[in-house]
Structures are given as C-alpha cells and as structure tokens.
Amino acid sequence: MKVEVGTLEQLPKRLGKCVRVGNRELALFRTGDDQVFAVENRCPHRGGDLSQGIVSGEFVFCPLHDWKICLKDGRVQAPDEGCVKTYRAAVKDGLVYVEL
Amino acid sequence: MKRKLVLIGNGMAGVRCIEEILKLDREAFEITIFGSEPHPNYNRILLSKVLQGDTRLDDITLNSWEWYERNGIRLFAGETVTEVDIKRRLVRTDRGRVVEYDELIFATGSNPFILPVPGADLPGVTAFRDIQDCERMIEYAKTYKKAAVIGGGLLGLEAARGLLHLGMDVDVIHIFDYLMERQLDPTASKLLQRELEKQGMNVLLRKETAELFGNGRVEGVRFKDGTSIAADLVVMAVGIRPNVDLARRSGIEVNRGIVVNDYLETSVPHIYAVGECAEHRGVVYGLVAPLYEQGKVLAEAICGRKGKPYEGSVVATQLKVSGVDVFSAGEFMDGEGTESIKLYDEARSVYKKVVVRQGKIVGAVLFGDTSEGRKLFDMIQRGDSVEALSLSLFAPAALGGKGSLAAAMADTDVVCGCNGVTKGAICQAIAEHGLKTVAEVRDYTNASRSCGGCKGLVAELLEHMLGEEANRYTVKETICGCTDLSREEVLEAIEQRRLMTVKEVMSVLGWKNEEGCSKCRPALNYYLGMLYPGEYDEEAESLFVNERLHANIQADGTYSVVPRIYGGVTTAEQLRNIADVAEKYNVPMIKITGGQRIDLLGVKKEDLPRIWADLGMPSGYAYAKALRTVKTCVGKQFCRFGTQDSTGLGIRMEQTFERLKTPHKVKMAVSACPRNCAESGIKDVGIVGVEGGWEIYVGGNGGTHLRAADLLCTVKTEDEVIEMTGAFLQYYRESAHYLERTSKWVERVGLEHIREVLFDVETRRALLERLHKALSATTDPWRDIVENERLQQLLFRDIGDKEPVSVE
Numbered sequence: 046m047k048v049e050v051g052t053l054e055q056l057p058k059r060l061g062k063c064v065r066v067g068n069r070e071l072a073l074f075r076t077g078d079d080q081v082f083a084v085e086n087r088c089p090h091r092g093g094d095l096s097q098g099i100v101s102g103e104f105v106f107c108p109l110h111d112w113k114i115c116l117k118d119g120r121v122q123a124p125d126e127g128c129v130k131t132y133r134a135a136v137k138d139g140l141v142y143v144e145l
Numbered sequence: 146m147k148r149k150l151v152l153i154g155n156g157m158a159g160v161r162c163i164e165e166i167l168k169l170d171r172e173a174f175e176i177t178i179f180g181s182e183p184h185p186n187y188n189r190i191l192l193s194k195v196l197q198g199d200t201r202l203d204d205i206t207l208n209s210w211e212w213y214e215r216n217g218i219r220l221f222a223g224e225t226v227t228e229v230d231i232k233r234r235l236v237r238t239d240r241g242r243v244v245e246y247d248e249l250i251f252a253t254g255s256n257p258f259i260l261p262v263p264g265a266d267l268p269g270v271t272a273f274r275d276i277q278d279c280e281r282m283i284e285y286a287k288t289y290k291k292a293a294v295i296g297g298g299l300l301g302l303e304a305a306r307g308l309l310h311l312g313m314d315v316d317v318i319h320i321f322d323y324l325m326e327r328q329l330d331p332t333a334s335k336l337l338q339r340e341l342e343k344q345g346m347n348v349l350l351r352k353e354t355a356e357l358f359g360n361g362r363v364e365g366v367r368f369k370d371g372t373s374i375a376a377d378l379v380v381m382a383v384g385i386r387p388n389v390d391l392a393r394r395s396g397i398e399v400n401r402g403i404v405v406n407d408y409l410e411t412s413v414p415h416i417y418a419v420g421e422c423a424e425h426r427g428v429v430y431g432l433v434a435p436l437y438e439q440g441k442v443l444a445e446a447i448c449g450r451k452g453k454p455y456e457g458s459v460v461a462t463q464l465k466v467s468g469v470d471v472f473s474a475g476e477f478m479d480g481e482g483t484e485s486i487k488l489y490d491e492a493r494s495v496y497k498k499v500v501v502r503q504g505k506i507v508g509a510v511l512f513g514d515t516s517e518g519r520k521l522f523d524m525i526q527r528g529d530s531v532e533a534l535s536l537s538l539f540a541p542a543a544l545g546g547k548g549s550l551a552a553a554m555a556d557t558d559v560v561c562g563c564n565g566v567t568k569g570a571i572c573q574a575i576a577e578h579g580l581k582t583v584a585e586v587r588d589y590t591n592a593s594r595s596c597g598g599c600k601g602l603v604a605e606l607l608e609h610m611l612g613e614e615a616n617r618y619t620v621k622e623t624i625c626g627c628t629d630l631s632r633e634e635v636l637e638a639i640e641q642r643r644l645m646t647v648k649e650v651m652s653v654l655g656w657k658n659e660e661g662c663s664k665c666r667p668a669l670n671y672y673l674g675m676l677y678p679g680e681y682d683e684e685a686e687s688l689f690v691n692e693r694l695h696a697n698i699q700a701d702g703t704y705s706v707v708p709r710i711y712g713g714v715t716t717a718e719q720l721r722n723i724a725d726v727a728e729k730y731n732v733p734m735i736k737i738t739g740g741q742r743i744d745l746l747g748v749k750k751e752d753l754p755r756i757w758a759d760l761g762m763p764s765g766y767a768y769a770k771a772l773r774t775v776k777t778c779v780g781k782q783f784c785r786f787g788t789q790d791s792t793g794l795g796i797r798m799e800q801t802f803e804r805l806k807t808p809h810k811v812k813m814a815v816s817a818c819p820r821n822c823a824e825s826g827i828k829d830v831g832i833v834g835v836e837g838g839w840e841i842y843v844g845g846n847g848g849t850h851l852r853a854a855d856l857l858c859t860v861k862t863e864d865e866v867i868e869m870t871g872a873f874l875q876y877y878r879e880s881a882h883y884l885e886r887t888s889k890w891v892e893r894v895g896l897e898h899i900r901e902v903l904f905d906v907e908t909r910r911a912l913l914e915r916l917h918k919a920l921s922a923t924t925d926p927w928r929d930i931v932e933n934e935r936l937q938q939l940l941f942r943d944i945g946d947k948e949p950v951s952v953e
Contacts, residue, residue, distance in 0.1 A: 046951040051944045059660070059686035060939070067949035077660055094702040096943070097690040097750075099663045106663035108690040108698055111594065113663075124591050142952065 046145045053139050056081065061096035061105065071132060071143065072096035074116055076103060082116035083134040083143045089127035147175040150447070151236055151246040153226045153391070155180025157189060158420025158436035159252025160208055165444030167216055173448055176218045177244050179236070182275060183223035185210050190433060190612065195279050196307030202276055207579065229395035231413050248447055251392055251403055251411070251418040255385040255431070260295065264357030270379045273304040282378065286311035289377035293317075293366050295354055297324040299462070301382035305346055308380070316347045316374055318354065318366065328462050328473040332489065333496050333512040340469045340494065349374075387422045387429055402429040407454035409443040419443050425457060432460050461522045472518035475508030475525040476500050483507070486534070501531045519608065532897030551605035560606065561592035561599045571603065575610050583607065584626060622882070625664035627656050632882050636672055645680075647673065647687050663689070668883035671770065674806060675878055678915075679922030685940065691768035694940060695926045696753050699746065704753060706745040707767035708760050709803070712777045712796035712815075713741030719762070726759045740774035740812065742767065754937050757927040763803070764927040770884075771806045772874075775799040776814040778822035780834070787817035789834030794863050795823075798832075801867055802874060804923040805916075808881040808890075811874065826854050829887040830870050835859075839866050843873055843899070844891030852888040855896050857903070872909045875916040876902055 050064045056075040063086050064071050072086035072095040080103070086095050093109035100106075103116050113122040119131040133144040150166070152159045155178050163176060180186075186208040194200035213220045221238065228237040235245045257272030259265050269289075271281050282304075285292075290313060294305045297319030305315045317324075323334035324341075338348050353369040357379055367373040387402035398404045398412035402424030409417045409425075419439045421431055430436060435458035442455040461474030477500060479485055488497040495513035499506055499521065505528050509521045524533060554560070556569030574580060574589045583603050587593045593600045623629055630638075635654065644650045647669045651661055661669070666687035673681045685693050696704035708723070723743055727735050733747035742765055748756060757764075766773055777795035781787035795815040805811075814823040817834040825831025827847040831854050833840040838861045845854025857873065860866055876899065881890040891899065902908055930936050 046949070048947065048949055049952050050947050055944055057686075057939055062944050064944040065946045069949075073944070091700065092702070094698070097694075097698065099666060099689065100686065101660040101662050101666065102658060104662075109700065111663055124589050145949065 047142050048145055049140055050083070050143050051141050053081070053136050053141055056141065059100040061098060061100065063094070063096040066143070066145065069145070072105075073134070073141065073143075074100055074105065076100065076116070081134045081136055081141055083132040084114070084116060084119055085130040085132075087129065088112055088114070089121060089129055090125065095129070148173060148247040149245055150174035150176045150248045150250070151244055152176070152178045152250045152252060153229075153236070154250075154252035154254055154420070154422070155182065155186050155220065155222060156252060156254045156420065157186065157207065157433060158254070158440055159250060160186040161437050162250060162252065162419050162440035162443050163218070164208075165441050166448060169444055169448045169450065171216075174248070176216075177246075178213070178218055178220045179224055179226045179238060180220070180222045181225040182277075184276060185213065185220070185222065187276065189275070192273070192276065192279055193303035193307050195276070196273075196282060196304065197310040198283070198307075204576075226391060229391065229416075231395055231397075231416065234415070247415065249416045250443070250447075251397075251416065251422055252420045253388040253391060253422040255387045255421040255429075257381065258384040258386050259381055260354055260383060262354055262356050264359065264363065265381075267357055267359050267363040268361070269359070269363035269377060270357060270381065273300055273380050273382050274385075282308065282380065283311065285378045286313050290314055291316075291376050292378040292380065293374060293376035294380045294382060295366070296382035296384070297321070297348070297350075298327060298382065298384075299325060301380070302341070304380045304382050305341075306344075308378075309345055313378070314347070315345070316349055316376070317341070318349045318352045318368075318374075320351070320353050322350060324348065324350075325471075328477075328510075329471065329512070330478055330498065330510055333471070333473075333498070333510045336494050336496055336512050337469060337471065385421065385431060387424070389422060392418070392422070400424050400427075407442075407456060408446045408451060409439055409455065410446070417443055417447065425455065428457060430458065430460070432462070434458060435460060459526050461518070461525075470511070470513060470515040472511040472515040472521075473509065474518070474522045476502070477508040477510045486531075499531075499534060504530050506531055506534065516605065519604065529895065530897065533895030551602055551609045560602050561590075561594075564591040564594060566590050566592040568606065571606055572610060575607060581607070581611065584623075588626065624668055624883075625662055627651075627658045627661050627665050628654065630654060632668075632672075635669070636676070639672065639676060645673070645677070647684055661687075667692075671806065671808065671883050675919070678919040692770070694750065694753065695764055695768060695930065696748070697768045701747075703747045704750055705767070706748055706753065706756055706760075707738060707742050707765035708762035709765040709799075710742050710762075711799045712775055712792050714777075714792055714796060715743075722760065722762075726756055729759065730756055738767065738774075740767075741776050742774055750941055751943070754930050754941055758931045763925045766804065769806070770809050771804065772799070772802045772811050772813070774812060776812070776823045776828070778816050778818075780817035784817060786820060787834070788836050789817045789839065791815040791817035791823065791832075791834055794832065794834075794839075794866065797863065798867065798870065802871070802920070804925070805874060805878075805920060807874065807878055808883050809886045811877075811887065813870075827851065828854060830873060832866055832870075837861065839863070841866060841869055841873075844888045844896070846886055846888035848886070850886075850888055855891060857896070857900065868909070868913065869903065871916050872903045872912045873899070875912040875919075878919070879912075879915075 048066055056062055056073055058075050059077055062073045064073055070086040071083050074082045088095055088107040090112050091109055093107040095105055095107055097108045098105040105114050112125045114129055119129040121127040135142045185206055188205040188207050191205040225239045226236050227239050235243055237243050257274040271278050292308045292313040293316045294301045295318045297317050305317050308315045323331050324338055325334055355367050355369045357363050358365055363379050365373050365375045389399045389403050392403045393399045403411055403418040403422050405411055405418050405423045405425050409419055411418050420436045438458055439455055445452045483500050483502045486499045498510045500508040506524050511518055554568045558568050560566055560568050560571055571590055571592055578589055580586050583600055586603050593603050623631055638654055644653055650669050667689055670684055670687040690698050696706055699705055727745055730752050732745045736744045738744045775795040775798050777792045780791035781789055811829045813830045814825040814828040815832040816823040816825045825833050825842055827845040831842040831845055838859055840859050841857045842854035843857045846852045877887055
C-alpha cells in the first residue's frame with residue numbers, strides 16, 4: 046500500500062521528522078544528498094526516538110544511547126546488533142510517499 | 146593499469162605498511178610479497194609466549210593466508226629474494242622467479258647477532274629470533290636439562306624465562322655490571338635480578354664469553370676470566386643487526402642500516418625501506434611502535450599523498466619480564482644537570498624514579514608498579530613541568546597491589562558497568578580484531594562508550610595484552626574515527642584557514658566520512674562556536690537532541706524542563722507559576738533536582754515551546770554543555786556558622802556566566818563555611834567562604850570519576866571571585882577537548898600550569914576579554930524559540946497523523 050506522508054518541504058536536510066500512519070510511527074529522513082528514507086521510529090535497543098537522532102550520510106545515531114543505524118537497510122551497526130523496519134520511500138512532484 | 150609493488154620481507158613492519166596502503170587505496174597496486182620464512186606474518190614480540198608453551202603459532206599470527214588472498218596479494222613464503230636489478234626494476238629469487246616492480250619496499254628486518262667465538266657453530270647453539278629457534282629450544286628441553294643464555298637484555302631474559310618454564314636449569318650470562326642496562330638504572334636492575342633469582346634463574350654478571358666447547362654438540366661455555374659452566378643448550382641473545390646484505394649488493398646506500406630520508410626513500414628512486422633494516426637520521430629502531438609509524442608515512446608517500454614526514458620516534462619500554470612489571474622511557478639515568486624523584490619500597494619490591502631536567506620531566510623508570518607508565522610517557526613526550534606530577538605516583542603501593550587491576554580481574558568480571566562488558570569479552574575482541582586503542586575497543590565491544598568511567602581500565606587491559614605496542618596507539622587522541630587529526634591539529638587548521646562551518650572543516654581536512662558522526666559533529670560545532678563567538682551560527686543538525694531542543698530527552702521519549710532559578714533562591718510567585726504550568730500541561734512528575742532546581746518531567750516535545758512561554762522564565766540549561774547551576778548554602782544571613790553571603794554570590798555568579806557554552810557541563814557551588822553544605826568540593830568551580838575571604842576550588846566532580854577539587858587560590862572580594870572564575874572558565878573553554886570535564890582537564894594540563902596562566906595579569910585580562918565577547922553574543926534559547934515560528938515548525942513539530950489510505 047502506497048501512502049502519501051507529507052511534502053518534501055516538510056523534511057529539512059539531516060533532521061528527522063516523525064509521522065504516524067494508522068498505528069505505525071515512522072521516522073522520515075532527508076539526507077544531505079537529498080535521498081528520502083523511512084524507518085520505524087523506534088530504536089531496537091530501548092525504543093529511542095530515531096527521528097531525533099543525528100543524521101550522517103545514510104546513518105542515524107539513536108539519541109538515547111548512540112546506536113548507529115543504517116537508513117537503507119535498517120541494520121544496526123556493530124558492535125550493536127539488531128534491525129529496524131524500513132519502508133520504501135519515494136518523492137514525486139514534491140510529495141513524499143511510503144510503501145507500507 | 147595497476148602499478149606493481151613488491152615487498153621484500155613478510156614481517157611486522159612491511160606487512161603493516163601494506164595494510165596502510167590498502168587503507169589509502171585498495172586499487173592502486175598489484176602487490177607481491179616475498180618472505181624467507183614459510184609462515185604468514187606473525188607477531189614476533191610474542192615469540193617468548195610460544196616458547197613458554199601456552200601459545201601456538203596460530204595465536205600470534207597477524208595476517209592469515211586468507212587475508213593475503215582476500216586482498217589479492219601474491220605471497221611467496223619460504224622464498225628468498227637474492228637479487229634486485231635496479232636498472233631493469235626486477236627482483237630474482239632463490240627459486241628462479243623473476244618479478245618486475247614499479248615500487249619496491251625493503252622490509253628485511255634484522256638478524257640475530259652471533260658472537261664470533263669458537264664453537265658458535267656447534268649444534269645446540271641457537272639464536273632467539275624466529276619460530277624455528279623457538280621450536281628448536283622446545284625440542285632441546287625435552288632431552289636436556291641445562292641451558293645458558295648469553296645476554297641479559299630484554300630478549301635474553303625472555304628466552305631465559307621461557308626455558309625455565311620448559312623445565313630447564315638456566316644460567317643468564319651478561320657482560321655488564323647489571324641486567325637490562327639499556328632500559329634500567331642499577332637500582333631497578335638489582336630488584337629485577339632479585340625477582341629472577343627467586344624464580345630460579347642463575348645470573349652471572351661481568352662475564353665475557355671466550356668460547357663454546359663440546360664434542361659433537363655444545364657442552365659448555367668458557368669465559369675470558371678462565372671460569373666455565375656446563376650447558377646443553379646455548380641461546381645467544383646479544384643483539385640484532387639490520388639485514389642489509391641484499392640492499393648493499395644491489396647498490397643501495399647502506400650504513401648500519403639501509404639509509405632512508407624522512408619519507409623512507411633510499412638512495413635509489415622507487416626503492417624504500419621500513420622497519421629494523423632501515424636507518425633513519427642515524428637511528429635503527431628495534432621496537433614495534435616506530436616501525437608502524439614509518440609504515441604509515443611510507444604508505445602515504447607511495448600512494449602519492451605525501452603528508453607529514455617521519456621525524457623519528459621517542460621510545461618507551463613497558464613490558465613484562467618474567468611476570469615482573471618494568472617500564473622505562475626517555476632519559477632514565479641520573480646524570481649531569483638532572484635531578485630525580487624516587488620511591489624505593491624494598492619490602493614490596495616497588496621502585497619509581499622520575500628524572501627531571503630544568504624543571505621538566507625527561508625520563509622515568511618504574512619497577513613493580515607500572516600503572517602510571519603511559520601517563521608518564523605522555524608527560525615526557527610533552528615535556529611537562531615537574532609540578533604536573535600527581536602525588537599518587539609516589540603513594541605507597543596498596544597492600545598486595547603489585548601488578549595491575551586489569552591483570553588481576555577474572556574473565557567474567559565486568560569492566561564496563563554501563564554496557565555490561567566483561568574482561569573476557571574485551572580481551573577476546575582485542576585478540577580477534579587486533580585492536581590497538583581504547584576507541585577501537587569501544588567500537589567493537591561497547592566498553593567505555595557510555596559514561597567513560599572504565600576508559601582507564603580498558604587502557605590497562607590493552608597494555609596488559611599488547612605490552613609496549615599499546616603505548617604508542619593511545620598517545621594521540623583523535624577527535625573521532627572519522628579523522629586522524631587531534632583536537633589541536635583541527636583547531637589550528639580552523640584558525641589558519643578560517644574554516645567557518647562544520648562541513649568546511651570536514652571537506653578541507655579530508656574527513657573519512659563525508660558527514661562525520663555523532664562524535665565529531667557536535668565537537669566541531671562547539672569548537673567553531675568557541676573560536677567565532679557571535680559570528681558562528683550553531684548548526685541544529687550537528688547538535689545532540691538535548692541541545693537542539695533545549696530540553697532533556699528521557700528514556701520514554703518525553704522531555705524534561707528545568708527553568709533557571711538563580712542560586713536556588715525562588716519566590717512564592719515563581720512557585721505558583723510553575724505549579725500552574727504543571728497542571729495545565731498535565732506534567733506527570735515535578736522533582737527537585739540535585740542542583741536545587743525544579744524539574745518538570747514527562748513533557749511532550751510539541752508542548753515544550755508553549756510551556757516555556759507560559760513559564761516566562763529563562764532556560765536553566767539543564768540539558769547543555771554549559772554552565773548549569775550554582776548551588777548555594779543559606780549563608781551568614783541565616784546560618785549560625787556562615788561567614789559570607791553565599792546565596793548572594795551564587796546568584797551573581799550564575800547571572801554573570803549564564804548561557805556560557807563549555808566543552809562539557811559545568812557545575813558551580815558557593816558555601817559560606819568549610820562545612821560545605823553546597824558541596825563545593827566536588828564542583829567544577831567551588832567557592833568556600835572563610836573569615837575575610839573566599840577560597841576558590843576547581844576541577845571537582847561528583848560524577849563517574851569522583852574527584853575532590855583542588856584549591857586554586859584564596860581571594861578577598863567577590864569581584865575577585867568573579868574574575869578568577871571567569872578566567873578559569875574561559876581557559877577551560879579554549880584548551881579542553883570537547884566532552885572533557887574540568888576534573889580530567891585539570892589533571893591533564895596540571896594545576897600549576899593553570900595557575901601560571903591565570904595569575905599572569907595580562908593573560909587573565911585577555912582571557913576575560915574573550916569571555917565577555919562570548920557572553921555578550923548569547924541570548925536565551927527558550928525565548929528565541931518561543932518567538933520564532935519557523936524554528937518551532939522545524940524542530941518541535943512532527944508531521945502529525947496521516948490516514949493510511951493508499952494513493953494508488
């Protein structure tokens with residue numbers, strides 16, 4: 046299911062935004078090179094609010110305990126382990142779509 | 146077309162250089178390595194462990210066959226290069242192989258020096274240099290009983306220790322008056338000898354070997370004084386000499402070693418030398434750390450990125466000789482123009498000596514307790530003044546406190562309490578991944594990642610596992626893994642090239658990750674703000690969430706709000722106001738903080754700006770790396786012991802330094818008498834009122850590293866307190882690493898040094914000028930956001946709820 050979750054303008058570069066769709070909470074990111082990613086807004090460690098993390102390249106650092114998570118595949122980077130759910134995101138005509 | 150790179154010598158120095166090259170440019174070269182030994186690259190330093198029987202070759206292998214394969218390196222092990230044709234640029238081997246090169250590296254290492262005495266070629270005489278020597282000695286120990294080791298230096302004693310382990314009787318023969326004369330002074334050496342003799346070694350001093358005798362195989366050693374001893378096995382460990390024959394034959398300039406310049410270039414173009422075979426500025430190094438430094442410089446040069454030249458290394462020895470901790474560095478002998486500070490605890494076999502020349506620490510010897518060795522090494526390298534020495538160095542060793550805590554811990558003991566990392570897990574990671582620094586251990590295991598309280602212990606573990614190798618890798622502290630530059634180097638570059646943004650710093654200084662990480666981005670943001678007050682605009686995206694949102698993120702994703710209450714003194718009206726706000730926004734918890742403030746906990750992010758607006762109070766900065774609170778006692782107005790108006794001064798200090806950003810959080814306190822009800826003794830700046838004046842304490846900490854503050858000075862007036870505190874804070878702002886608390890900083894730079902800076906009237910005036918410039922550029926962040934709709938939108942509002950309706 047493809048859902049429209051906002052406008053590209055609502056996404057500042059390297060600052061996350063949270064959006065709720067039904068019972069899901071997603072963190073949306075627009076990276077420095079203008080790619081848009083969507084992941085589940087919960088760090089697998091202690092449920093940290095990933096949308097508030099520092100974004101560097103295609104990674105976000107969880108604000109609670111600095112876990113490093115890849116936005117592309119959702120993998121937690123070593124030495125930590127785990128995975129967050131990722132959603133395919135796309136931009137068309139200034140609108141951001143996420144595939145649920 | 147890839148260039149052809151040939152390495153002669155498959156040892157530690159050469160292969161490390163290849164590793165560095167691969168890091169810089171994986172694609173540049175087609176690499177071929179020749180090694181005379183039939184093994185992949187192993188850690189020669191640990192040979193003595195193999196000899197002792199508790200370690201196998203596999204355990205000390207640095208690069209496995211698989212590593213060579215994975216990196217596309219052709220390795221010819223057990224094959225020796227016999228000729229280098231520098232005209233046609235090719236090498237020939239003893240197997241008739243011919244390989245061309247564009248660049249050629251000599252890393253031929255060194256050979257053990259064999260005394261030119263009669264009988265040196267008898268069976269049963271061996272050096273102690275490679276795995277074969279080891280195997281030979283192990284074999285001998287099975288049949289024979291009596292061993293003699295010629296050479297009472299480091300290597301000789303390690304060999305002797307191994308042989309003792311294998312059950313042999315061991316004589317150690319040394320030509321000098323005392324053992325390890327190149328690392329120890331006579332006192333330390335005598336202690337060492339006593340320990341070794343206790344373990345069963347027999348030490349013979351002032352014995353010069355005349356000949357080895359025996360019928361068919363070695364049976365004994367005869368000395369020049371006419372005496373002799375029996376021996377079934379003789380190990381020569383009298384030194385090494387650079388292996389330069391091939392280089393000399395090839396027409397390359399050779400002195401004692403292969404002569405190289407600061408970029409490790411030999412006299413012949415496209416030919417380089419690193420490691421024990423190389424002679425740089427007249428010095429041939431035999432320790433690992435310098436060889437690794439050389440490898441790095443050469444790698445850069447060969448990849449066409451000539452960076453810093455190699456300018457020689459300061460070496461230190463920190464090692465375990467037969468289970469005894471020994472450390473030495475720099476000028477460790479007493480001599481003309483030096484003075485020394487000594488501790489000699491004969492009962493516990495602890496000896497510590499620090500050598501001082503013109504007030505500066507130039508060398509040290511530690512025996513029995515070497516826990517402070519690394520710190521001393523840093524001080525020696527920096528040329529620290531003797532005042533910087535901490536007294537704890539000379540405190541008597543705790544009962545039974547010989548040896549490090551790290552060594553004494555069990556594998557299941559937890560080193561890092563925050564992340565539950567055990568000693569066993571750390572040691573395994575160090576061994577498996579070849580970790581060399583605390584930062585690497587942190588990245589692999591999480592140990593020391595949170596509060597950092599166990600950093601020292603992790604460093605000790607590294608030392609414990611790697612010995613001297615650990616030393617050099619912990620000397621330089623880079624900002625983070627994204628760069629090889631230290632704080633100092635980065636700050637210098639920022640100022641010199643007037644870099645104005647985080648991005649600029651990263652791109653000009655060649656950051657490895659284009660956008661940095663969660664460590665360097667906030668650090669650079671701070672440094673830029675400190676260097677360009679009023680000019681630099683903080684980058685919201687480079688701030689940790691607490692500072693970006695000016696509120697503390699809590700475990701459940703809500704935030705906490707702490708308004709400023711100067712000096713902890715409030716009013717009924719303020720309290721009523723806070724209570725109203727708490728009710729209006731359903732704040733689930735109201736709590737008095739440790740710093741005498743009121744904390745509203747459990748606030749939703751979107752509510753923050755409205756709560757601040759309703760409170761109408763300035764931010765208490767409870768989230769910031771900045772001045773937090775000034776805790777006070779009630780003082781002379783009410784207290785029967787109070788000598789001064791502590792609340793008054795506390796309020797004044799808080800109002801003066803409010804909003805000042807610092808490398809880490811700063812807490813202050815003012816007490817009105819030495820009873821210290823405001824806990825001034827464990828604050829970054831603690832003021833204690835006494836009759837007729839104020840004492841100023843600095844560098845205290847009540848956190849993970851509990852530390853009592855040091856008395857900086859005593860002053861008469863409140864104005865002087867403000868002035869001194871201001872100068873202290875500004876100097877801390879300018880010279881501390883980001884995230885370094887004053888407690889660590891005071892210990893690192895030394896209280897005496899800080900005094901020198903602050904007590905100089907001119908310097909203090911300049912510091913205060915810069916401080917006021919920084920202060921005058923600040924505004925209240927809560928109000929800024931309350932008044933700025935765009936910022937609220939950008940930082941505090943989520944996109945909100947969306948209907949889960951498919952658009953296709």
